[in-house]
Amino acid sequence: MTRTRLALSAAALALAAGFLPGAAMAQGKVLKFVSWQKDERGVGDWWGSVIKEFEATHPGVKIEWTKVERGAYADTMTTLFAGGKPPDIVHLASFEFQKFADNGWLEPLDPYIKDSKLDLKGWAGQDTCSWNKQTVCTMMLYFGYIFAYNEDLLKKEGLAVPKTYAEFLAAAQKLTKDVNGDGIVDQFGTGHETKGGGGQYMSEMMNYTLDAGGRWTNDAGKVTINTPEMIEGLSRWKTIVKTSLTPRDLAAGEVRQMFADGKIALKMDGPWLYPIIQKGKAKDQIKLGMVPFKPPVGGSSNVLGIAADAPKENKKLVWDFIAIATSDKFQSSYATLGASPPPSPRADTSAASKDTPHFDLLMQATKAAADAKVDRIPKGLELQFNEFAKMVMEESQRMIIQDLDPKAVAATMQAKAEALQKQ
Amino acid sequence: MPRSAFLDLARPSRRHWLGYLLLAPAVLLIALIIVYPLFVSVDLSFQNVNIARLDQPRRPFTTANYERLFASEDFWNACWVTFKLVTIVSFFCFLLGLGTALLVNNRFKGQALARLLVALPWAIPEVIAVVIFAWLFDSSFGLMNWLFIKLGLVDQTINWFSSPDAAFAVVCTVMVWKGYPFVSIMMLAGLQSIPEDFYNAAKVDGARAWQRLVHITIPSLMPVIGVTLVLVMLWVFRDFSIIYVLTGGGPLKATQSLSIMTYEQAFGFFKMGYASAIGVITLIVCVIASRLMIARAPDNI
Structure with a gap:
């Protein structure tokens, strides 16, 4: 009797498998997803919630989520793609996806967008995802810098919150001092990363170049560094770094920690600064506001795409994953969990505004940067971005170390950037 | 059968x-x-390839990567930096390694502990050692600046990683610190294989300590010295993590060695054909340098 039941069950299962090929195919399927944000508080939790939703709505399909450190990310992804084993769900920084797209490694998303009727109108930073007139990714974050200042340190010096570059410079000069009298400056007016990658170095500089009215390139992609505005911006950067109003040779994380611990008075940074402030010694002294510069630094951050080499059935599943991540529901939860402005204009951010006291400020900063069309990746130099950023960093360092005239440095940068474009 | x-x-x-x-x-x-x-790698170096894939069709043969490389100021700068690093680090590793080996070869109380301390830097992972040194030499809060100011050697802090010369000195210091224990261990092994009779006979003949070192110890150690120097030189040549973590090759390419340049071109700028050309040249230089060192050494190496 038992044997008969078993045989019948087996036959029924075999039949079901035969009649439902899609279901059988999905059984035990694993999609690979590599990201540097896995353990990040907030945004990592949000990715986790997207994966949970995907697995719940796609029985039998699992997502294998692997963390790769940001420092090794470009190498790892390049190796995976070059070896013909790319992750199905492709997560890249917005300044590095262009090389992958240019190699044809990212699946064009336009047919998927059309089929699913995903409305990307007004989606912050989405223009960046267009490569050779095709949409190859969806933008997952566009941000604007906010201004954080240590109110106690300002009050001690009788300073008001700076509203312009001149006020900022005066405040930074007054706040940079040797507090304990050991001959070493231990409190800084402001803080910038001056060690590490060219991309971050450029972002730090842009606080000053944008306020001076300078841009690396214009809307047509023509290099515009050798202009009076950029020269003024370079002069400002030189003043801040050469006179050590910022600690020297520190990575971005170290500068943020110093600010959170009350050793730096004024700091311009992205939405990720807030969680660090919350864990710092000076968290009660730190207040947030709009940056004293116009427009604020802003830019696209990270993108999501589909590997062109992924099997056809996987591509459809990856699109389902992207559709969940870009849905109104999950864009709204992105605001709450990630405490960052979501790129979707349809996201409901009311809960995030209640949970995160400065959320409206983040929205305002993002809008200000987006309205001014600010991005860290200069138009016309997308493919050469890493080389361009490295060149900008080196020429700026040369200007500071060798005390060069910003006018001459701007001319050198202009020539080198134009040569890069011609490569 | x-x-x-x-x-x-x-x-x-x-x-x-x-x-x-x-x-x-x-x-x-x-x-x-x-x-x-x-x-x-050799094949890639003769193609105009940005991101390489094994399954992509082979690009046309070209010597453009090598032409560009030999015309590049950055390449010659990287060669010069690598040469300086190899010479300075190998020399100081040898001096310190031989000195400490001679020291711990003597019998004294705490000899075992002294030997352990000498070998300790070798056991510490490179990246951890570099992070420690990065903080020691931190421009704003580092111990070295505090010490130099307290000792009155400088009147203001040194920006260790913003000055090309200072950054190069820091890289050399860390490399010597990390590399000398290997030389010390090799020398110690060599010293222990020198028969005691040689020294006793020299003492009977009235040879002083310096004479014993120059006429007995060094010649007896020559086979070990030769092999050790080649190994240290090759280590400095290919070392990547110390420079990468400490300075990333900067400032102003003052610490950009050939290995850093190769990495940057391959994974920073995704120019794998060009990076392969640098790698091939590095390999050829390494082979020639090793061969010259071995060929010029005495026959017993």
Whole structure:
């Protein structure tokens, strides 16, 4: 009797498998997803919630989520793609996806967008995802810098919150001092990363170049560094770094920690600064506001795409994953969990505004940067971005170390950037 | 019968086959993980490739990567930086290594502990050592600046990683600190193999400590010194993590060695054909330098 039941069950299962090929195919399927944000508080939790939703709505399909450190990310992804084993769900920084797209490694998303009727109108930073007139990714974050200042340190010096570059410079000069009298400056007016990658170095500089009215390139992609505005911006950067109003040779994380611990008075940074402030010694002294510069630094951050080499059935599943991540529901939860402005204009951010006291400020900063069309990746130099950023960093360092005239440095940068474009 | 005789590895005429057979797995493995990538690298260096893929069709043959490389100021700068690093680090590693080996070769109380301390830097992972040194030399809050100011050696803090000379000095310091224990261990092993009779005879002849060092210790150590120097030189040549974590090759390419340049071109700028050309040149320089060192050394090396 038992044997008969078993045989019948087996036959029924075999039949079901035969009649439902899609279901059988999905059984035990694993999609690979590599990201540097896995353990990040907030945004990592949000990715986790997207994966949970995907697995719940796609029985039998699992997502294998692997963390790769940001420092090794470009190498790892390049190796995976070059070896013909790319992750199905492709997560890249917005300044590095262009090389992958240019190699044809990212699946064009336009047919998927059309089929699913995903409305990307007004989606912050989405223009960046267009490569050779095709949409190859969806933008997952566009941000604007906010201004954080240590109110106690300002009050001690009788300073008001700076509203312009001149006020900022005066405040930074007054706040940079040797507090304990050991001959070493231990409190800084402001803080910038001056060690590490060219991309971050450029972002730090842009606080000053944008306020001076300078841009690396214009809307047509023509290099515009050798202009009076950029020269003024370079002069400002030189003043801040050469006179050590910022600690020297520190990575971005170290500068943020110093600010959170009350050793730096004024700091311009992205939405990720807030969680660090919350864990710092000076968290009660730190207040947030709009940056004293116009427009604020802003830019696209990270993108999501589909590997062109992924099997056809996987591509459809990856699109389902992207559709969940870009849905109104999950864009709204992105605001709450990630405490960052979501790129979707349809996201409901009311809960995030209640949970995160400065959320409206983040929205305002993002809008200000987006309205001014600010991005860290200069138009016309997308493919050469890493080389361009490295060149900008080196020429700026040369200007500071060798005390060069910003006018001459701007001319050198202009020539080198134009040569890069011609490569 | 003839078949079994063919496979009879115990036969004197077939005995060497067993050796080849036992070596075969290692040879195949080396061919797979060293020789094959080497050939791929050489092949890539003659193609105009940005991001390389093994399944993509081969691009046309070109010597453009090498032409660009030899015309590049950055390449010659990287060669000069690598040469300076190899010379300075190898020299100081040798001096410190030999000095500490001579010291801990003597019998004294706490000799075992002293030997352990000498070897300690070698056991610390490179990245951890570099992070420690990065904080020691931090421009704003580092111990070295505090110490130099307290000792009155400087009146304001040194920006260790913003000055090309200072950054190069810091890289050399960390490399010497990390590399000298290896020399010390090798020298200690060499020292212990020198018969005591040599020294006793020299003492009877009235030789002083310096004379014993120059006429007995150093000549007896020559085989060890030669091999050790080649190994240290090759280590400095290919070392990547110390420079990468400490300075990333900067400032102003003051610490950009050939290995850093190769990495930057391959994974920073995704120019793998060009990066392969740098790698091939580095390999050739390494082979020539090693060969020259071995060839110029005494016959007993």
